[in-house]
Amino acid sequence: MPGALNKDPALAEREAYVARYGVAPSEADHATLLRMIEDQLKEGLKTMVEPFPETDREFAAIIDTLRPLGADQLREKLVISGWLLKPYGEEEMRCQECMYFLVHKRWCDLPELSLPAEPDWWCRLWRI
Amino acid sequence: MANLLWLQGGACSGNTMSFLNAEEPSACDLVTDFGINVLWQPSLGLELGDNVKAILEKCVSGEIPLDIFVFEGTVVNAPNGTGEWNRFCGRPMKLWAQELAAAAQFVVAIGDCATWGGIPATAPNPSESQGLQFLKRQRGGALGAGFTSKAGLPVINIPGCPAHPDWVTQILVAVATGRAGDLSLDELQRPKTFFSSFTQTGCTRNMHFAYKVSATAFGQRKGCLFYDLGCRGPMTHSPCNRILWNRVSSKTRAGMPCMGCTEPEFPFFDLAPGTVFKTQTVMGVPKDLPEGVDKKGYVKLTAAAKGAAPAWAEDDIFVV
Numbered sequence: 001m002p003g004a005l006n007k008d009p010a011l012a013e014r015e016a017y018v019a020r021y022g023v024a025p026s027e028a029d030h031a032t033l034l035r036m037i038e039d040q041l042k043e044g045l046k047t048m049v050e051p052f053p054e055t056d057r058e059f060a061a062i063i064d065t066l067r068p069l070g071a072d073q074l075r076e077k078l079v080i081s082g083w084l085l086k087p088y089g090e091e092e093m094r095c096q097e098c099m100y101f102l103v104h105k106r107w108c109d110l111p112e113l114s115l116p117a118e119p120d121w122w123c124r125l126w127r128i
Numbered sequence: 129m130a131n132l133l134w135l136q137g138g139a140c141s142g143n144t145m146s147f148l149n150a151e152e153p154s155a156c157d158l159v160t161d162f163g164i165n166v167l168w169q170p171s172l173g174l175e176l177g178d179n180v181k182a183i184l185e186k187c188v189s190g191e192i193p194l195d196i197f198v199f200e201g202t203v204v205n206a207p208n209g210t211g212e213w214n215r216f217c218g219r220p221m222k223l224w225a226q227e228l229a230a231a232a233q234f235v236v237a238i239g240d241c242a243t244w245g246g247i248p249a250t251a252p253n254p255s256e257s258q259g260l261q262f263l264k265r266q267r268g269g270a271l272g273a274g275f276t277s278k279a280g281l282p283v284i285n286i287p288g289c290p291a292h293p294d295w296v297t298q299i300l301v302a303v304a305t306g307r308a309g310d311l312s313l314d315e316l317q318r319p320k321t322f323f324s325s326f327t328q329t330g331c332t333r334n335m336h337f338a339y340k341v342s343a344t345a346f347g348q349r350k351g352c353l354f355y356d357l358g359c360r361g362p363m364t365h366s367p368c369n370r371i372l373w374n375r376v377s378s379k380t381r382a383g384m385p386c387m388g389c390t391e392p393e394f395p396f397f398d399l400a401p402g403t404v405f406k407t408q409t410v411m412g413v414p415k416d417l418p419e420g421v422d423k424k425g426y427v428k429l430t431a432a433a434k435g436a437a438p439a440w441a442e443d444d445i446f447v448v
Contacts, residue, residue: 056407060406099341099430127412
């Protein structure tokens, strides 16, 4: 199956989403996208929770990694951003207090992520 | 009639350009309505060479009474304290500045460079620049911490990069019309009438600040620029959103973060890469919080504000 081996990973990821949800992330509605995120993390997707970007340089480096990703590369976005379905740390940091989180739209407005989110979730791009 | 002399040291002429755009009052109004006699100004003066030098010498000697000495730009001391890098009328400008300041009734520093040293004084400060009475936040400068002009006032600092034209002309009118005694200066010698409030005062994004909704790109009409884009409006003293630029707008109204240019530390973080137009944080919390707010209070305020934010705060309310 040389054709399958050479397949563009982004394309392969898109096809996998279409096969499971009937739609790719770039075309999915809010609820479907939310389900895609929850399913992957509940099924054991390990994300890069640490290191937490302590400085703006480190923050910018993560953003630079996210920026070239396409809207269908949802898994990479979740992994690189260190996405969690629960608050993080002793201070219980969570999306609810993050400045990128739109409370009513339940949306992460960070342009490089631009994904649905829940108030009690968290990622390492958290800023207050 | 009040004689005014305006010189430029290490300057880009930005404050002169700003001054010439003044509207309330205009530069012409200063002459026609408020009795200011402009002895010489780099962009307005007709004299050249020796004729300028003659004016300066007469001011220093007292032959021409010098009521207001305005200085724009830094006092350049390089190389090695000589000031030779900035010569004017046959000698270092720093000597003219010192002698004219001593001869003047009032001394007014216009713009960041003349007040604190501004961009030229940013590390490593190759031109050995200083402001007239400050180097950044440190008192002293070219004239020394104890300097007072003949009228008994220290240098009146009107910072900004550039200073708003009307800040300049309104202060010049106050001085020229004998109301300098009404001027109240803050600890950095800025007129309190302009520099007690914050850039944020009057900002159209205050609702987004209150509800912690962030702008995430320049030019967006919704969202506050403080949280992500490095806006210094909550900790910068200026009336930029009270006395609007060109009478119609301000940086923040146009979607551009305030850079804090009326504060001595400008440009902040010595322009290190990644520090301009990006809010500096430590573990996700801004390094510089709104003046008077501590970290604990800020976190609590954020939680409460986010919890109370109305849905419209997430939308662009400035719809054409």
